[in-house]
Amino acid sequence: MTRLCVVTALSSVSLATALLMSLASCGASPARPAAAPQASQPAYCETSADGTADGTADGSGGKTSADTSSRASSDSAAHAGVTEQQMDAICSATALTGQLKNKTIAYIGIAGVGAFARHARADIQRFVTAGGFSLTTDHMLNSNDPLEQVSAFDKAISARVAAIILYPAEQTGWQEELEKARVAGIPVIVVGIPVQTTHDDHGTVDTTTAGDTTASGDTTTSSGTSTNADTTTNKSEQKADGQEAPLVASFIGPSDEWAGEQAAEYVNSLNSSEKGAKLTGLVISGALGSPQAQGREKGWESKLSSSVRVVETQHGDWTRQSGHDLTADILARHPSTPIDFIFAANDSMAIGASQAAQEAGITPQIISIDGTRAGLQALVNGSLSRVIEYNPQMGVDTLHALTAVLGHRLDPEKYPTIPRVYRVPSQIFTAASARAALAYRKY
Secondary structure (H helix, E strand, C coil): CEEECCCCCCCHHHHHHHHHCCCCEEEECCCCCCCCCCCCCCCCEECCCCCCCCCCCCCCCCCCCCCCCCEECHHHHHHHCCCHHHHHHHHHHHHHHCCCCCCEEEEEECCCCCHHHHHHHHHHHHHHHHCCCECCHHHEEECCCHHHHHHHHHHHHHCCCCEEEECCCCCCCCHHHHHHHHHHCCCEEEECCCCCCCCCCCCCCCCCCCCCEEEECCEEEECCCHHHCCCCECCCCCCCCCCCCCCCCEEEECCHHHHHHHHHHHHHHHHHHCCCCCCEEEEEECCCCCHHHHHHHHHHHHHCCCCCEEEEEEECCCCHHHHHHHHHHHHHHCCCCCCCEEEECCHHHHHHHHHHHHHHCCCCEEEEEECCHHHHHHHHHCCCCEEEECCCCCHHHHHHHHHHHHHHHHCCCCCCCCECEEECCCEEECHHHHHHHCCCCCC
């Protein structure tokens, strides 16, 4: 069995490596994971006289107490090629992990092979380890099998890990497992897909809205960054009325519904620009029953104007081939119907749909969700018309959440709040903004 490299004491040079490299295997590990070395403050963190670290101990991007007065050096941030906000998160985390006896974190995630799943997994692992937490293969699983995920979850509880990060393959079936973790005193942070539980006040949090949108040049960014975490916070894990702590400490992820809403709003704007002419199009949704597909459909349907006609909606499997074949079949069934737009639920299916449209000799507006390099390149090339980002960069918010919940247990006065929801900000790309983003896009 291999063991993932754990970054604890970092210099400003090694930080850049820790954040930008993929997690590497480090040879054979013992049957039981060795205790992580004591984390020390990285060199780029400016520590106050009392030895505390500044930054985001409450997970919301602000200081949590008057004696929390050190912060990441902006010069070091520029040198390492990462943002000052990211370094602040790491400084806060390493200040905490230096005091924790148990730093072991379990990660139970999906085994998606697409660009989003790969980057989301790597981003979370990079930041968790850079913050001084121990993440080993003994407590890691990437599987789309719900039963395998449940088994790994049980093993993590038995191993008495400090916390569990869960990227569920399915939204349902987690009530009993989350209750076990709560009884064991192990907080659970859910990423990517919110779980459904019996008691809403203990489990599921409202993750459907990404917030108001604000224009910035030719991109639109959804509100809700880690510095503006949801104001609905757990002031204490034990509620005043004696109820137990929430089953889910925090949820982190972009909003599928917001993405679907933006796609509909773009089509609506096309309709108005046609001076009342009724637009007609088709929809290639994601895999039937998929939480992401359902969320995007819900957002799309909630905002789509009644003056827009959808001739057919079909469900693909997120692949380019399914986007191509389903689009070709729909066009063949409606040979005399003008198709003004195609909305595909991810970049791969949208690119396949554009190929089918080209083969049919039509040039509809094509809208997609994801924002992968392939999707942005297709937008620049003119194959796609708009790309709504579904941002996989959940690592820094996951580190914020771990610091908040474990810090609260260690010192509730210094770490008073645990944000319930971290909404990962996303953009709406045009060809111009996509061209600029391709210069730094990693996924």
